[in-house]
Amino acid sequence: MGVVPPRVPPWSRRRLPGRWRRDRLGEVSWTRAFSLDELTRPRVLKTAGRQIAVVRDGESVAAIDNLCPHEGYPLHTGPVKDGLLTCEWHNWKFRLADGKCVLGGEDVRTYPTKVEDGVVFVRIEEPPRESEVPRLYASLGEAYDDGDFGRVAREVARLMRFGEPAPAIVAHGCVYAATHDRYGFDHGMATAADLLGSLRVLSEEAPLVVTEALSLLVEPLLRERVYPFPEAEPLAWVGQSADPEDPAWRAIEAELRRRVEAEEREAAEALLRGAIEAGAPPRVVHRWLVHAATDHFLSFGHAQIYCVKAEELLGEIGWVHAHPVLSSLVRRIVTGTREDRLPYMKAYRRRMEVHTPRLEAWAGMGQEGAALPASEFIETVLDGGADAALDAVADALDRGVTPARIALALGVAAAERMLRFDTAIEDAPVAEGWLYLSHLLTHADAVWATLRRRRSAEALRGLFHSARFVEHEHPLDLPPERRSRLGGRPLDPEAPDAGTMVAVLHHDPEAAMASAEFAFRERREALFGALVRAYVSDHLTVPIFIDHQIKTTAAAIRLSKALALDAQLAPWAERPILALVRFLAHPLQERRIRRRVRDALRFVWEGKVPESILPY
Numbered sequence: 007m008g009v010v011p012p013r014v015p016p017w018s019r020r021r022l023p024g025r026w027r028r029d030r031l032g033e034v035s036w037t038r039a040f041s042l043d044e045l046t047r048p049r050v051l052k053t054a055g056r057q058i059a060v061v062r063d064g065e066s067v068a069a070i071d072n073l074c075p076h077e078g079y080p081l082h083t084g085p086v087k088d089g090l091l092t093c094e095w096h097n098w099k100f101r102l103a104d105g106k107c108v109l110g111g112e113d114v115r116t117y118p119t120k121v122e123d124g125v126v127f128v129r130i131e132e133p134p135r136e137s138e139v140p141r142l143y144a145s146l147g148e149a150y151d152d153g154d155f156g157r158v159a160r161e162v163a164r165l166m167r168f169g170e171p172a173p174a175i176v177a178h179g180c181v182y183a184a185t186h187d188r189y190g191f192d193h194g195m196a197t198a199a200d201l202l203g204s205l206r207v208l209s210e211e212a213p214l215v216v217t218e219a220l221s222l223l224v225e226p227l228l229r230e231r232v233y234p235f236p237e238a239e240p241l242a243w244v245g246q247s248a249d250p251e252d253p254a255w256r257a258i259e260a261e262l263r264r265r266v267e268a269e270e271r272e273a274a275e276a277l278l279r280g281a282i283e284a285g286a287p288p289r290v291v292h293r294w295l296v297h298a299a300t301d302h303f304l305s306f307g308h309a310q311i312y313c314v315k316a317e318e319l320l321g322e323i324g325w326v327h328a329h330p331v332l333s334s335l336v337r338r339i340v341t342g343t344r345e346d347r348l349p350y351m352k353a354y355r356r357r358m359e360v361h362t363p364r365l366e367a368w369a370g371m372g373q374e375g376a377a378l379p380a381s382e383f384i385e386t387v388l389d390g391g392a393d394a395a396l397d398a399v400a401d402a403l404d405r406g407v408t409p410a411r412i413a414l415a416l417g418v419a420a421a422e423r424m425l426r427f428d429t430a431i432e433d434a435p436v437a438e439g440w441l442y443l444s445h446l447l448t449h450a451d452a453v454w455a456t457l458r459r460r461r462s463a464e465a466l467r468g469l470f471h472s473a474r475f476v477e478h479e480h481p482l483d484l485p486p487e488r489r490s491r492l493g494g495r496p497l498d499p500e501a502p503d504a505g506t507m508v509a510v511l512h513h514d515p516e517a518a519m520a521s522a523e524f525a526f527r528e529r530r531e532a533l534f535g536a537l538v539r540a541y542v543s544d545h546l547t548v549p550i551f552i553d554h555q556i557k558t559t560a561a562a563i564r565l566s567k568a569l570a571l572d573a574q575l576a577p578w579a580e581r582p583i584l585a586l587v588r589f590l591a592h593p594l595q596e597r598r599i600r601r602r603v604r605d606a607l608r609f610v611w612e613g614k615v616p617e618s619i620l621p622y
C-alpha cells in the first residue's frame with residue numbers, strides 16, 4: 007500500500023526520502039495508474055488482462071484485484087471506511103493494507119504502489135509460485151474448517167491453475183481427514199482412492215473430481231478438532247529385505263497385532279509410524295495391516311476394505327503420505343467393532359475352530375485352473391445356512407481352487423443378494439437398508455483385491471468373513487416369486503448406457519436393469535464410463551451415501567472385469583453391474599430422522615435396542 011508523499015515542489019524531489027525516488031527498475035516494473043487527483047473514488051486500472059482497483063483512503067493508496075475472490079463481482083464500487091473495503095455484493099470486507107479478508111472467506115490479492123509527483127504507480131507481477139501455492143493450501147485448510155465448499159472449489163481451481171496435480175490436492179484433504187477423524191481412516195479416504203482412479207475416465211472433470219473428493223473427506227469432520235498422532239517409536243534399522251517373511255518384519259508385525267488386539271491405540275500408531283520412518287517397504291507394511299484387519303471380522307469388514315483402499319490411495323498420492331494415512335488406518339483397526347466376538351457370531355466362531363488350523367496349509371495350495379463348482383458354491387453361500395457357507399469355502403480351498411477365484415464367486419453371491427433385496431426394507435424403520443447390501447459387494451471386492459495382491463494364511467480369513475457376511479443377510483431377500491426378472495426392454499436401444507443412467511436418475515430400477523443388461527452386451531465400456539461419470543452427478547447429498555455409490559460402482563466394475571476374464575466365472579460377469587444398477591436406481595433414505603427418533607424412543611422409553619430384521 008502506498009503512502010502519499012509529502013507535498014514538495016518538483017525541483018526539490020531529491021530531498022524526499024529514498025523510497026520515493028524513481029529507480030531504474032521502477033521504470034520497467036511499475037505501471038502508471040492514476041493521478042492522486044483522479045482518486046476521489048476507487049478507479050479501475052485495466053492492464054495485462056487484469057483489473058486492479060486503485061483506492062485512496064486518506065493518506066494511503068492501495069491496489070487490489072478488482073474481482074472479489076468470492077464470486078468475482080467488482081470491488082471498486084464498494085464503500086471504503088477505516089482501511090476496509092466492503093464488497094457490495096455479499097458484504098465481505100477486505101483490509102486495504104494487505105488484502106486480508108476480515109469478514110467472509112478468501113483474502114484478495116494486493117499490489118505494491120508508490121506515488122511520485124502526484125501520480126500513483128502499481129507494480130504488477132505474478133506472485134511467485136513458491137509463495138502462492140502454500141498460501142492457497144493454507145486457505146484451503148481454512149475452508150475445510152469453515153465447511154465452506156464454495157471456497158474449497160475456488161481454491162482447487164486456483165491451485166490447478168498453478169499446475170498443482172489432482173493427487174497432490176487430494177492428498178492435502180487426506181492429511182486433514184487423517185488428523186481430524188478420531189476413529190481413523192473412513193469412507194472419505196476410501197472414496198478418494200476411487201475418485202482419483204476415476205480420473206482416467208474423467209480427466210476433463212479434474213477440478214470437479216478433486217472438489218468432490220475433498221468435500222467427502224472433510225464434510226463429515228466439521229467441528230472436529232485435531233487428534234494428534236504419537237511420535238514415531240524409534241526402531242533400530244532392520245534391514246532392507248522386501249520379503250515380508252523376514253524375521254525382523256515378522257517380529258514387528260507380531261508386536262503391531264498384539265498392540266491392536268490389546269487396543270493400545272497410541273502404541274500401535276507409534277510402532278507403525280516408526281516402522282515407516284525406518285524404511286519398512288510398502289508391501290510389507292500393507293501386509294501387516296491386512297493381517298491386523300482380518301484378525302477379527304471388524305465392523306462388517308470395513309477395516310479390510312480400508313486396507314485395500316489405503317494401498318490404492320497411496321498408489322495415487324504417493325508413499326510420502328504413508329504417515330498419516332496408514333497411521334489413521336491403524337486407528338480405525340484398533341477402534342473397530344470385533345463383530346466375531348458378538349453373540350450373533352457364536353456359531354461362526356465355533357465353525358472357524360475347525361477351519362482356522364488349516365489356513366496355513368491352504369495358503370500354500372491353489373492352482374490356476376482348479377475348478378470351482380460355481381453354481382453350487384454360490385447357491386450354498388446364499389441359501390445353505392451359516393455353517394454350509396463356511397464349509398463351501400473350505401471345500402473350495404481343499405479342491406485347490408485359487409483364493410482369488412473363490413473371492414470372485416463370493417462377489418457373485420454378494421451381487422445376487424443385492425438383486426434379491428426386498429427394497430421395501432429401505433423405507434422401513436429398521437436398521438437394515440441398501441447400505442448393508444451394497445457393503446457386501448465392496449467387501450467381496452476387497453477380499454478379492456487382497457488375495458490378488460498377497461496371499462497368506464491370515465488373508466484367507468477374508469473369504470470366510472465374506473461368506474458369512476453374504477449368508478447372514480438372507481432374511482433381507484424377496485421371496486423367489488417376487489424377485490426381478492431380467493430381459494426387459496432397454497430404455498434406449500441405440501444408447502443403452504445413457505438409457506441406464508436416465509432410468510437410474512428417474513429411480514426406475516426395472517428399466518435401469520433392463521437397459522444395463524442390454525448395454526453390458528452391446529456397449530460395455532460405454533456403460534462403465536457412464537457409471538463412473540455418475541460419481542460426480544450430484545444426485546445424492548449425504549456423504550456416506552455418495553461414498554457408497556462410488557465405492558460400490560468401483561467394486562462392481564472391478565469384479566465384473568475380473569469375472570469376464572475368468573474362464574469359469576465369465577457367465578456371471580454382468581451380475582455385479584445389474585446389482586449395482588438396481589441399488590443406484592432405488593431412492594435412498596438419506597436423512598433417516600424418522601428412524602433415529604424411533605430408535606431413540608424404543609431405547610429411552612422402552613429400554614429396547616434398535617429394531618432389525620437380521621438376528622443380532
Ligand code: FES
Pocket residue numbers: 074075076077078079093094095096097098110
Ligand atoms: S462477490 Fe464479493 S462478497 Fe460476494
